[in-house]
Amino acid sequence: MKRNCAAIGIDIGGTTTSFGFVDQHGIILAEAVIPTHGEQPAVNLVARLQQEIGIELCTLPDNLQLLGIGIGAPNANYLRGTVENPPNLKWGTSVNLVQLFRDQYNLPVAITNDANAAALGEMCFGGAQGMKDFIVITLGTGLGSGIVTDGKLLYGSDGFAGELGHTVVDPDGRLCACGKKGCLETYVSAPGLCRTALELLEQRKPGGRLAKIAGDKLTSMDVYEAAKDGDPLAQEAFSVTARILGIKLADAVAHTSPQAIFLSGGLANAGSLLIEPAKQAMEEYLFTPYKGKIPILPSALPSGNNAVLGAAALIWHKQKEPV
Amino acid sequence: MKRNCAAIGIDIGGTTTSFGFVDQHGIILAEAVIPTHGEQPAVNLVARLQQEIGIELCTLPDNLQLLGIGIGAPNANYLRGTVENPPNLKWGTSVNLVQLFRDQYNLPVAITNDANAAALGEMCFGGAQGMKDFIVITLGTGLGSGIVTDGKLLYGSDGFAGELGHTVVDPDGRLCACGKKGCLETYVSAPGLCRTALELLEQRKPGGRLAKIAGDKLTSMDVYEAAKDGDPLAQEAFSVTARILGIKLADAVAHTSPQAIFLSGGLANAGSLLIEPAKQAMEEYLFTPYKGKIPILPSALPSGNNAVLGAAALIWHKQKEPV
Numbered sequence: 001m002k003r004n005c006a007a008i009g010i011d012i013g014g015t016t017t018s019f020g021f022v023d024q025h026g027i028i029l030a031e032a033v034i035p036t037h038g039e040q041p042a043v044n045l046v047a048r049l050q051q052e053i054g055i056e057l058c059t060l061p062d063n064l065q066l067l068g069i070g071i072g073a074p075n076a077n078y079l080r081g082t083v084e085n086p087p088n089l090k091w092g093t094s095v096n097l098v099q100l101f102r103d104q105y106n107l108p109v110a111i112t113n114d115a116n117a118a119a120l121g122e123m124c125f126g127g128a129q130g131m132k133d134f135i136v137i138t139l140g141t142g143l144g145s146g147i148v149t150d151g152k153l154l155y156g157s158d159g160f161a162g163e164l165g166h167t168v169v170d171p172d173g174r175l176c177a178c179g180k181k182g183c184l185e186t187y188v189s190a191p192g193l194c195r196t197a198l199e200l201l202e203q204r205k206p207g208g209r210l211a212k213i214a215g216d217k218l219t220s221m222d223v224y225e226a227a228k229d230g231d232p233l234a235q236e237a238f239s240v241t242a243r244i245l246g247i248k249l250a251d252a253v254a255h256t257s258p259q260a261i262f263l264s265g266g267l268a269n270a271g272s273l274l275i276e277p278a279k280q281a282m283e284e285y286l287f288t289p290y291k292g293k294i295p296i297l298p299s300a301l302p303s304g305n306n307a308v309l310g311a312a313a314l315i316w317h318k319q320k321e322p323v
Numbered sequence: 324m325k326r327n328c329a330a331i332g333i334d335i336g337g338t339t340t341s342f343g344f345v346d347q348h349g350i351i352l353a354e355a356v357i358p359t360h361g362e363q364p365a366v367n368l369v370a371r372l373q374q375e376i377g378i379e380l381c382t383l384p385d386n387l388q389l390l391g392i393g394i395g396a397p398n399a400n401y402l403r404g405t406v407e408n409p410p411n412l413k414w415g416t417s418v419n420l421v422q423l424f425r426d427q428y429n430l431p432v433a434i435t436n437d438a439n440a441a442a443l444g445e446m447c448f449g450g451a452q453g454m455k456d457f458i459v460i461t462l463g464t465g466l467g468s469g470i471v472t473d474g475k476l477l478y479g480s481d482g483f484a485g486e487l488g489h490t491v492v493d494p495d496g497r498l499c500a501c502g503k504k505g506c507l508e509t510y511v512s513a514p515g516l517c518r519t520a521l522e523l524l525e526q527r528k529p530g531g532r533l534a535k536i537a538g539d540k541l542t543s544m545d546v547y548e549a550a551k552d553g554d555p556l557a558q559e560a561f562s563v564t565a566r567i568l569g570i571k572l573a574d575a576v577a578h579t580s581p582q583a584i585f586l587s588g589g590l591a592n593a594g595s596l597l598i599e600p601a602k603q604a605m606e607e608y609l610f611t612p613y614k615g616k617i618p619i620l621p622s623a624l625p626s627g628n629n630a631v632l633g634a635a636a637l638i639w640h641k642q643k644e645p646v
Contacts, residue, residue: 133480156580157456166610257479287489
């Protein structure tokens with residue numbers, strides 16, 4: 001373990017970009033948020049980040065040693081150091097963001113996608129400390145996944161392994177933004193939950209509070225609040241969502257045999273409305289050798305900006321490896 | 324590369340057990356087959372194998388150096404060295420077969436299941452030479468799978484990773500011998516193909532040659548021969564089977580991002596009746612970053628006993644690793 005050291009974690013989102021100086025325990029020593037301005041070239045964001053990082057650094061002890069810069073970004077490719085066709089950033093086909101940072105800093109720089117960063121964060125600072133085989137599922141506007149096997153993030157041949165959000169629930173199912181039909185994330189995500197609630201409303205035409213909200217105004221928070229307050233339709237929307245998640249998690253286990261599965265992100269906060277029934281469905285479809293062995297757990301990252309912690313873990317992960 | 328060296332590969336089946344001395348090129352220098360006698364304890368099989376191995380060894384050059392013993396067996400666990408609850412062998416809950424061989428030989432001994440052995444065989448001697456990320460699917464009475472990531476077999480936390488035969492095609496689907504519903508191997512395997520043909524016969528009540536075979540007599544070879552000769556129902560049975568396989572292979576790609584997928588085993592010999600339509604369905608359901616990049620290939624192991632080659636590859640694999 002290194003004292004007086006920190007890694008810079010940067011989380012690039014479509015609207016805002018956060019960064020923080022993260023110590024060995026996952027404590028964020030200083031942090032800030034700036035607008036991403038995704039309509040401008042990536043080099044512009046790097047220049048503004050450099051300035052802000054300099055400002056924050058002045059607030060920290062002089063003897064703080066920087067170990068490196070870890071970046072989490074949508075559509076990031078760890079192997080190539082690039083961000084490729086990011087949906088909400090006008091950065092074109094491919095930008096080598098790692099190179100742009102290396103041009104400015106004499107430090108190790110690494111990049112990966114949000115879900116992979118979440119998995120590394122869980123391994124360095126969260127509930128997966130000491131685990132060598134686990135899966136992290138991030139549930140938000142989409143469903144992301146980071147798979148760790150034998151103590152390492154699984155990247156596969158092309159740097160894009162771990163895309164469980166685009167596995168098939170129903171070959172003739174819902175159209176996904178990716179262009180395919182029936183992808184898991186069209187069912188298990190914040191918008192997926194809303195779509196299920198709206199379908200149930202359409203089929204059942206019940207009373208209840210969700211029926212009073214116009215379809216295009218319905219949010220996953222509405223469904224969550226209603227379910228928590230005992231609304232049967234909202235609870236059914238959760239149980240349908242959880243069952244689909246559980247069955248696909250059983251498939252994921254049959255691929256990589258993890259010790260545990262962690263759920264993080266907005267929808268994961270639904271807790272027992274999601275985790276318990278997902279676990280039940282997963283157990284039903286687990287192959288015998290795995291049955292009863294694999295807990296589904298909420299992320300146990302220390303409070304703070306999870307995405308910044310995950311990005312910093314890209315650097316801390318290497319420091320913590322046994323020599 | 325080592326000259327005048329061989330690994331002993333042993334393939335334990337429910338009825339017969341084969342072994343062979345395999346050189347660095349995957350050439351079997353000598354081989355034999357003995358009955359498994361699965362009703363007797365494992366130690367009995369080990370004793371008889373020891374005797375037969377001694378006899379075959381006498382036919383080989385005096386200066387041949389034995390590198391180790393690799394074993395492929397159903398329900399084998401690489402991490403524990405055991406065979407656990409083998410369905411066709413009366414060996415009880417768990418037998419440490421690796422220890423039984425180590426008691427007799429002063430050589431490295433390793434064991435894994437048939438599909439993992441097939442994957443190592445493909446990597447050492449077949450079409451996956453030089454690849455670091457690929458999947459081998461074995462199609463026979465069941466569907467086995469061996470997943471290689473970053474140059475290593477994926478074992479997961481419990482030694483049982485890579486059980487794609489028990490991923491879910493349809494949560495309310497066919498009952499599998501494992502006790503679950505809708506497992507892939509109830510659709511994509513020799514018996515699965517027959518089940519599909521019988522279901523189609525029942526639905527369509529057509530003429531044609533398959534209708535003349537009693538249901539319990541129908542074999543996958545009958546379906547294959549009929550399909551090759553242009554029988555529409557047999558061809559439909561293949562296309563249904565191939566589509567299910569293709570969709571689940573797209574899922575497998577989304578987990579581990581392989582460079583290629585290899586098919587081996589009896590049903591894989593159906594060639595274009597299976598591989599072409601499976602590839603088409605896989606492409607339809609592949610997430611964009613993978614599209615058009617992942618060939619489905621027949622196993623390219625040299626002719627001979629593939630299972631013995633795979634078992635020997637457990638030893639050769641380690642010899643061939645870069646130092």
